[in-house]
Amino acid sequence: MSIAGMSPRAQALSDEQRKRVRNFRLRVLAVAAGLTIGGIALAILALPAFIIIYGGMLPTMVAFLVDDQPGRYLFRTVGVTNGAGVIPHLQGSFQYLSSAGVVVSPAGSIDTWLGIYGAAIGGWFLVIVVPLLWQMGFEAVLQYRMRRYEEARGALAEEWDLEQPDG
Amino acid sequence: MPSSGSSVVGGRYEIDFSDRLIHLDSPQAQAFAVRDLEGVSRHRFALVLKRNSYGRFARRAEFGTVDAGAMLQSLSHGTIAVPGVEHQRMTLVLERPAGGRVMMREGKSAERLDERAVIDRILVPVEDSLRSLHRAGLTHRAVRPDNMFFRDQADGPARLGECFSAPPGFDQPDAFEPLESAMASPDGRGEGTPASDMFALGVTIVTLLRGRWPATSRQPQRILRRIDRDSYRELAGRLSCSSAMQELLAGLLYDDPESRWNVDQLRAWLNNKSIGRRPFQHSKSAIRPFKIEGLSCSTPRAVAFALSRHGNAARNYLADGHLTRWLERSLGNIPLADAVSAMIGDGSDDDAARVKIDDKSIARLCRILDPEGPVYFHGVAVMLDGFGYAIAEAILSGDGASEKKLESMLANAFPIEQLGPELSRARRQQIEAQFRNYQDFARGTAMGTGIERCLYEMNPGIHCQSPLLKGQSVSVLGELLPALNRIASGGEVPGEQPRDAHITAFLATHMPVPEQQRAANDISRASPGSQDCIHDLAYFARLQSLSGPLRLRNLARWLGANLQPAIQGFYSRTRRERLATQITNTVNSGDLSALLNLVNDRQELAIDREEYAHAVASHNHNAQMAVHFQTLFATRRNLAQAKGRRAAYVVGCIMLLVSCVAAVGGGSL
Known part of the structure; x- marks a missing residue:
């Protein structure tokens, strides 16, 4: 059924977008379902690991929710740095399978949480600072190269009586 | 003219301007005493031309090779600075005669000479001089009583005077000229032939025997009478003399140059051998005269002469066919009538077919009527061999009107409109080729053509008349560059170009053709923008390599100042600056070829x-x-965000990788 006032091509694109959004939602739903089921299983089998993974990866969840930029690099960067903070503590967490070991496991240590959230904050910081540094470096390179070409143009113009560059 | 000071001619003869020798003056020159610096002889005097004229100096070298017997010997000539006079003047140093003139121009001589005296004191020595000249192919063209001097105070044999201070025949009263050249303007009478000298000698004898000069008033009527009656009857008809003398005068005064006596016949007569008297061949006269403005003409030659003087008044006669009818009916010369009719188109009923009778038509008509006479145009009359002198006189005296008329005569090829029947086929072709060349020059619009080129082609020895060379004497190619170098020797470079129409024409005439071609090649190889400015340099450089001198610093400076367009022909600023510096250095060397090579590399x-x-x-x-x-710079923020976020992600991945490796390896971070 066609939408009134829209061309068939526009209508076709809209259908494709709608399909993609639907797929995405399905994938999110599947991941959420998987995480929920996996989380329940993990909490029953190894509670400290469950706390480390699900508690430690919360910044990634937040980033996932707030990042609407193309490429979703905030989510990706926070995710990998957050993961880099969690992975060193997993091996120690799986040594305590029962709930009795939570206090003595890495999940009970303040250092663990400082490391994990510090890594996530570091990821966030990277996403903010690296583009700024990139811009500064890029501007410097561009200005250097523009100056070189302008100087070359000026020299040629003076030597051969050609049109002088502005400024 | 100056009253004091001195100048040196030929590095030897010092002219004393304070010592005038009025009795030795020529009509066109003043006589001054001369001191021979080498002290060989005191019997010298100098003739300094009164006006800027070239006279007949170009032929002096030829006369110098001939031992002309009793003729006054010319010892040297040159141009000298005359105090108080702007232009340099041609000057001639001559042997000083001991005696006075045979007869003064004004008034009567002390007593007229008798036949014996004329023979012994005039004819014998003059015949000797003329014989030498005529054998060498030269003519004197100034044989007249006031140009003869007695050899000593005792009034012995006479000597012929000089013939260089004026163009040939210039100072001759028209009675002393054969009919053809008598009708011509004085400066256009031309070299003539030996027969011209013989005629002048005949009239000289008549003058000396009569003791008075021939009449000079009412010239047109006298010439028409000579045409009508013949010169002998007109000039010597009433002279009472012996029959032998009559025979001599009749022989010398034939109007037909072929029949006129030559020096051999004169020698034979002097040796008392009878030459015999040929009947006078007279042109057929008309039954009734053709009258133009009161001038009564009985022959076509007379009509041509009258037309040349009253062409304006005769236009109507001509257009209405009066002349054609007169030629047909009164003269009976049908071919000539047809030729005239064809020329002016008076036989046609169609008005459009009739030629407009302008000065050019009249000039052409005169050539048809009298092909042996002078070339007439607008009041100027010049013999075929007189154009060189006429042009020289017009240009040197600054007579612009005559200059234009002569240029027009050559440009319209009037001289070869009709040539005399007496000329051989080869001579006719030679004259035609010569005047076709002059026609091309006269019609030329480029610098170096025109009347200036004709001047130098016809007078190879004449000094270059460029206003730039005022005060300089340049008659041969080798003198040109040093003269220009001297002109530029002041502090400032002259404002004008170092080459004008005269210098261009002088170069074109005197420079060997291969050198001109090489200079033209140099110019053609230059870039189009600089061809004009290196034109002078190319020619002068070739000339310098041809005739030196090696160093011409002032001229190089002058030419170098005009090379700016050639320098600007290079795009590179560095190259231009380098070239300007090199030009400055090369100018100091005075080598024009090096200068040319710089700008024409x-x-x-x-x-x-x-x-x-x-x-x-x-x-x-x-x-x-x-x-x-600049475009990238404008979009740097967006680019930096995109690239920077990706970079942050890569850094994060590296951190993750390190973390994994550390976790698997068991180490702690």
Whole structure:
């Protein structure tokens, strides 16, 4: 059924977008379902690991929710740095399978949480600072190269009586 | 003219301007005493031309090779600065005669000479001089009583005077000239032939025997009478003399130059051998005269002469066919009538077919009527061999009107409109080829053509008349560059170009053709923008290599100042500055060829062009790149965000990788 006032091509694109959004939602739903089921299983089998993974990866969840930029690099960067903070503590967490070991496991240590959230904050910081540094470096390179070409143009113009560059 | 001071001619003869020798004056020159610096002889005097004229000096060298017996010997000539006079003047140093003139121009002589005295004191020595000259192919053209001097105070044999201070026949009263040249303007009478001298000798004898000069008033009527009656009857008809003398005068005064006596016949007569008297051949006269403005004409020659004087008044007669009818009916010369009719178109009923009777038509008509006479145009009458002198006199005296008329005569090829029947086929072809050349020059519009070129072609020995060379004497190619160098010797470079129409024509006439061609090649190889400014340099450089001198610093400075367009022909600023410096250095060396090579270096020019093309391409490329980077700079924020976020992600991945490796390896971070 066609939408009134829209061309068939526009209508076709809209259908494709709608399909993609639907797929995405399905994938999110599947991941959420998987995480929920996996989380329940993990909490029953190894509670400290469950706390480390699900508690430690919360910044990634937040980033996932707030990042609407193309490429979703905030989510990706926070995710990998957050993961880099969690992975060193997993091996120690799986040594305590029962709930009795939570206090003595890495999940009970303040250092663990400082490391994990510090890594996530570091990821966030990277996403903010690296583009700024990139811009500064890029501007410097561009200005250097523009100056070189302008100087070359000026020299040629003076030597051969050609049109002088502005400024 | 000056009253004091001195100048030296030929490095030997010092002219004392304070010592005038009025009794030795020529009509066109003043006589001054001369001191021979080498002290060989005191019997010298100098004739300094009264006006800027070239006279007949070009022929002096030829006369110098001939032992002309009793003729006054010319010892040297040159141009000298005369105090108080702007132009340099031609000056002639002559042997000083001991006796006085045979007869003064004004008034009667002390007593007229008798036949014996004329023979012994005049004819014998003059015949000797003329014989030498005529054998050498030369003519005197100034044989008249006031140009003869007695050899000593005792009034012995006479000597012929000089013939260089004026163009040939210039100072001759018209009675002393054969009919053809008597009708011509004085400066256009031409070299003539030996027969011209013999005629003048005949009239000289008549004058001396009669004791008075022939009449000079009412010239047109006298000439028409000579045409009508013949010169002998008109000039010597009433002279009472012996029959032998009559025979001599009749022989010398034939109007037909072929029948006129030559020096051999004169010698035979002097040796008392009878030559015999040929009947006078007289042109057929008309039954009724053709009258033009009161001038009564009985022959076509007379009509041509009258037409040349009253052409304006005769236009109507001509257009209405009066002349054609007179030629047909009164003269009975049908071919001539047909030729005239064809020329002016008076036989046609169609008005459009009739030629407008202007000065050119009258000049052509006169040539048809009298092909042996002078070439007439607008009041000027010149013999075929008199154009060189006529042009020289017109230009040197600054007579612009005559100059234009002569140029027009040559440009319209009037001289070869009709040539005399007496000329051989080869001579006719030679004259035609010669005047076709002059016609091309006269019609030319480029610098160096025109009347100036004709002047130098016809008078190879004449000094270059360029206003630039005022005060300088340049008659041969080798003198030109030093003269220009002297002109530029002041502090400032002269404002004008160092080459004008006269110098160009002088160069074109005197410079060998291969050298001119090489100079033209030099110019054609130059870049189009600089061809004009290196034109002078190319010719002068060739001339310097041909005739030196090696160093011409002032002229090089002058030419170098005009080379700016050639320098600007190079695109590269560095090259231009380097070239300007090199020109300055080369100018100091005075080598014009080196200067030419600098500004006309084709290899350097090609490199400059090639580099310029590369420079333009690079300039454009750089401009494009600059625009590209400016565009990038404008979008730097967005680019930095995109690239920076990706970089942050990569850094994060590296951290994750390190973390994994550390976790698997069991180490702690």
